[in-house]
Amino acid sequence: MKNKFGFILIKPQLGENIGACARSLKNFGFTKLSIVSPKQSWPNQKAKATSVGAYGIIKKAKIYNNTHDAVSNFNIVISFSARKRDINKKHISINQFLKIIKSKKNTKFGLMFGPEASGLSNDDLSLSNYILQIPTSKKFKSLNLSHSLSIICYEIFKLENSNKFEKNTKNIKISSKRKIFSLVLHLKKLLEKKGFFVPTEKKHTMLMNINNLIYRMEPNDKEIRILASIISSLSKKKY
Amino acid sequence: MKNKFGFILIKPQLGENIGACARSLKNFGFTKLSIVSPKQSWPNQKAKATSVGAYGIIKKAKIYNNTHDAVSNFNIVISFSARKRDINKKHISINQFLKIIKSKKNTKFGLMFGPEASGLSNDDLSLSNYILQIPTSKKFKSLNLSHSLSIICYEIFKLENSNKFEKNTKNIKISSKRKIFSLVLHLKKLLEKKGFFVPTEKKHTMLMNINNLIYRMEPNDKEIRILASIISSLSKKKY
Numbered sequence: 001m002k003n004k005f006g007f008i009l010i011k012p013q014l015g016e017n018i019g020a021c022a023r024s025l026k027n028f029g030f031t032k033l034s035i036v037s038p039k040q041s042w043p044n045q046k047a048k049a050t051s052v053g054a055y056g057i058i059k060k061a062k063i064y065n066n067t068h069d070a071v072s073n074f075n076i077v078i079s080f081s082a083r084k085r086d087i088n089k090k091h092i093s094i095n096q097f098l099k100i101i102k103s104k105k106n107t108k109f110g111l112m113f114g115p116e117a118s119g120l121s122n123d124d125l126s127l128s129n130y131i132l133q134i135p136t137s138k139k140f141k142s143l144n145l146s147h148s149l150s151i152i153c154y155e156i157f158k159l160e161n162s163n164k165f166e167k168n169t170k171n172i173k174i175s176s177k178r179k180i181f182s183l184v185l186h187l188k189k190l191l192e193k194k195g196f197f198v199p200t201e202k203k204h205t206m207l208m209n210i211n212n213l214i215y216r217m218e219p220n221d222k223e224i225r226i227l228a229s230i231i232s233s234l235s236k237k238k239y
Numbered sequence: 240m241k242n243k244f245g246f247i248l249i250k251p252q253l254g255e256n257i258g259a260c261a262r263s264l265k266n267f268g269f270t271k272l273s274i275v276s277p278k279q280s281w282p283n284q285k286a287k288a289t290s291v292g293a294y295g296i297i298k299k300a301k302i303y304n305n306t307h308d309a310v311s312n313f314n315i316v317i318s319f320s321a322r323k324r325d326i327n328k329k330h331i332s333i334n335q336f337l338k339i340i341k342s343k344k345n346t347k348f349g350l351m352f353g354p355e356a357s358g359l360s361n362d363d364l365s366l367s368n369y370i371l372q373i374p375t376s377k378k379f380k381s382l383n384l385s386h387s388l389s390i391i392c393y394e395i396f397k398l399e400n401s402n403k404f405e406k407n408t409k410n411i412k413i414s415s416k417r418k419i420f421s422l423v424l425h426l427k428k429l430l431e432k433k434g435f436f437v438p439t440e441k442k443h444t445m446l447m448n449i450n451n452l453i454y455r456m457e458p459n460d461k462e463i464r465i466l467a468s469i470i471s472s473l474s475k476k477k478y
Contacts, residue, residue, distance in 0.1 A: 016255075024386055029376035053379050088412075088459045094404045135396070135403035137268035140292050147263055147389040154390050157374070164374035165333045173327075220327045 004101070004109055005156065006032040007149060008070050008077075010124055011115040013039045019050025019058065020146035021113075026054035028153035033061040034070045039115075067112075067124045074110030076100075079120050079128040080148055082141050087122060092130045098159050100130075111152060116145050174218045183224055183231075184214055190235040243340070243348055244395065245271040246388060247309050247316075249363055250354040252278045258289025258297065259385035260352075265293035267392035272300040273309045278354075306351075306363045313349030315339075318359050318367040319387055321380050326361060331369045337398050339369070350391060355384050413457045422463055422470075423453055429474040 007025060012018050012035065022033060038044065042063055051058045064070040071077050078097065079089075092100070101109060112128060114120030125131060134148055143151075158165055188207065197203040219227065246264060251257050251274065261272060277283065281302055290297045303309040310316050317336065318328075331339070340348060351367060353359030364370060373387055382390075397404055427446065436442040458466065 020383055020386070023383055026379040027375045027382055027386070029378070052383075053381065088457075088462055090457075093406055096406070134393075135400060136266045137396070139268070140265045142292065143266055144259055144262055144291075144385070144389075146383070147259070147266070147386065150383075150386040150389060151393050154373075154393075157376070161374060167332055167335070218327075218329075223327060 003032070004107065005030055006034060006074060006108065006110050008034045008036065008067075008110050008112040009038075009145070010036045010067060010070075010112060010120060011039060012145065013116045015040050015044035015046030015048075016050045017116060017145045018044065018047040018061075019052075019054075021149045022047070022051040022054040022057040022061070024146060024150040024153050025057055027150075028157040030153060030156075031057060031060070033057050034064060034110075035061055036064045036067050036070045038063070067127055071110050071112070071127050073108065075107045076104070076130075077110040077112055077128040078130045078132055079112045079114075079125050080152065081114065081125070081131050081133055082119055082136075082143060082148075084133065085122070085125060085131060087125055087131075089125060089128065089131050092132050094132065094134065094155060097130070097132050098155060101156065102159060111149075113145060113149055173220050175221050175224045179221065179224050180214060180219070183228055184211060186228055187214075187231050190231060194235065242271070243346065244269055245273060245313060245347065245349050247273045247275065247306075247349050247351040248277075248384070249275045249306060249309075249351060249359060250278060251384065252355045254279050254283035254285030254287075255289045256355060256384045257283065257286040257300075258291075258293075260388045261286070261290040261293040261296040261300070263385060263389040263392050264296055266389075267396040269392060269395075270296060270299070272296050273303060273349075274300055275303045275306050275309045277302070306366055310349050310351070310366050312347065314346045315343070315369075316349040316351055316367040317369045317371055318351045318353075318364050319391065320353065320364070320370050320372055321358055321375075321382060321387075323372065324361070324364060324370060326364055326370075328364060328367065329369050331371050333371065333373065333394060336369070336371050337394060340395065341398060350388075352384060352388055412459050414460050414463045418460065418463050419453060419458070422467055423450060425467055426453075426470050429470060433474065 007021070007030065009018060009021065012021075015038075018035065018038065025031065025033060035042070040046075043058070047058050048055055062070075078092075084091065112120065112124065114124065134143060134151055136143060187210065191197065197206055217223075246260070246269065248257060248260060251260075254277075257274065257277065264270065264272060274281070279285075282297070286297050287294055301309075317331075323330065349367075351359065351363065353363065373382060373390055375382060426449065430436065436445055453466075456462075
């Protein structure tokens with residue numbers, strides 16, 4: 001499904017940003033990068049350096065000298081813009097965007113991002129179907145190019161891998177209740193020796209408080225052993 | 240509510256990344272940045288340059304020389320890690336994270352990010368309550384520091400501004416049906432002059448097809464005028 005999406009950078013100013021974008025594409029399983037008229041010469045050393053493990057995407061990037069050619073293979077083009085534009089083009093929200101890409105099968109989506117400082121021109125926008133503005137604080141709307149692209153890659157990845165966002169997938173090996181009970185018993189015996197449970201009528205409540213504390217800890221086997229040895233150590237007569 | 244969150248960068252290697260992080264914080268309405276042992280000298284010129292409009296956050300950043308001091312004012316600390324760690328600490332998903340921050344009132348959250356190359360040490364992780372791994376492609380898990388932080392800022396912002404993610408907020412001023420109808424009438428008259436509706440029994444279907452096309456366009460008033468003048472121009476006898 002990832003092949004449905006191509007990312008188009010229009011006149012990016014800095015090689016570093018192109019590299020950072022490539023890295024993000026690979027992080028979220030995308031491969032297709034098109035660049036229209038990069039400001040710096042191409043191939044670009046800084047783009048290579050900042051792409052880290054995603055140099056393959058930089059190497060395979062398609063370079064165009066106009067937006068028209070760059071969008072020609074797509075069925076639907078979505079422009080990302082930091083500000084509302086006075087152009088009669090449908091502005092969609094992130095959730096509407098996600099619905100559109102989910103509902104349209106056999107459709108190639110071109111996702112178009114403008115230059116760092118100025119954003120997309122009205123000429124570029126006129127070639128798109130929709131305009132999407134990533135919501136931000138009203139006080140500072142200008143997102144870094146690779147941050148915008150990362151957020152969009154992340155949202156598409158999330159749509160296709162929702163299970164990975166739901167539950168913690170790591171099983172913590174919490175000790176069995178038997179082992180936790182042995183620990184509590186060990187502690188209880190030593191505390192009895194030390195005359196801790198005074199007055200005796202409060203012993204039950206005191207034990208319950210200890211249970212509450214220890215059962216809440218969710219220790220693993222190693223931590224149970226550490227706790228047992230701390231308790232033993234504390235109860236020794238040595239000073 | 241934004242004051243609930245502080246962002247802690249542990250031993251960041253590059254000033255550029257600190258600047259990019261500050262920019263993202265401001266984009267999503269956060270202000271609190273703490274830095275533990277930045278590798279380069281502080282204050283840092285590159286951090287200032289890449290922070291763009293968020294230099295205020297860089298200026299007010301708190302610098303610590305150990306993680307312990309940096310986390311001391313928070314109630315709950317969440318560590319962000321690119322890999323599963325073999326440590327008995329609860330790993331939570333993004334959605335679990337969002338539930339936790341939504342449910343706990345009067346709680347200050349420290350959100351802790353490790354150095355670019357190595358990630359958080361086990362010592363740092365031991366001071367946190369939870370570990371969160373941002374889901375990525377299995378083939379390339381290493382997210383750029385400012386990308387990880389941007390995604391987390393974005394998710395918290397989304398939680399608190401869900402309305403901004405639902406519907407398109409820009410009202411496109413689509414022309415009234417009256418104006419669209421006038422346009423169609425204008426087109427119809429000219430086409431009749433040109434003998435377009437042949438054979439006459441198909442006239443109704445042909446008109447309906449034209450309606451389908453034009454009513455779908457959602458033009459604004461200016462576009463209606465443009466269309467009308469295109470139609471007039473095409474129908475002229477000049478060559």
